[in-house]
Amino acid sequence: MRFLLGVLVGYTVRGKQKLLIRILVTLALVVYVVIPAIALLGLSIDVQRERRSRPVQTKVPALTGLTYEDAERKLHTANLNLRLLATRHDPAVQPGLIIDQTPAPGEEVIVGYSVGVTVSRRDFAGPGP
Numbered sequence: 001m002r003f004l005l006g007v008l009v010g011y012t013v014r015g016k017q018k019l020l021i022r023i024l025v026t027l028a029l030v031v032y033v034v035i036p037a038i039a040l041l042g043l044s045i046d047v048q049r050e051r052r053s054r055p056v057q058t059k060v061p062a063l064t065g066l067t068y069e070d071a072e073r074k075l076h077t078a079n080l081n082l083r084l085l086a087t088r089h090d091p092a093v094q095p096g097l098i099i100d101q102t103p104a105p106g107e108e109v110i111v112g113y114s115v116g117v118t119v120s121r122r123d124f125a126g127p128g129p
Contacts, residue, residue, distance in 0.1 A: 062105035
């Protein structure tokens with residue numbers, strides 16, 4: 001670039017070789033303006049194509065504290081599915097409520113993804129002594 005600009009400035013200052021000056025100016029415009037503009041346009045098109053090819057994503061809603069049926073309805077509106085991972089006894093939570101979920105609320109997942117939940121259950125202790 002320095003060489004090309006140096007030759008261009010040198011010939012312009014002298015005022016000689018007008019045809020050469022025009023050729024150098026044209027060459028400089030092509031090399032430093034037109035080619036990079038074409039490359040950036042191609043890159044922009046590739047980025048847009050890449051973004052369109054990605055699957056649509058949605059955020060996972062918070063399900064903790066909801067019943068299984070309420071969580072199912074909430075996930076249905078978010079275009080997600082519900083999957084029961086486990087049930088466990090938690091004395092601090094009313095039986096039948098969701099106590100944990102995977103993935104966490106707010107995470108972005110692909111539409112149609114299954115959200116796993118753990119539901120509290122009543123602890124059925126056997127007959128006493």
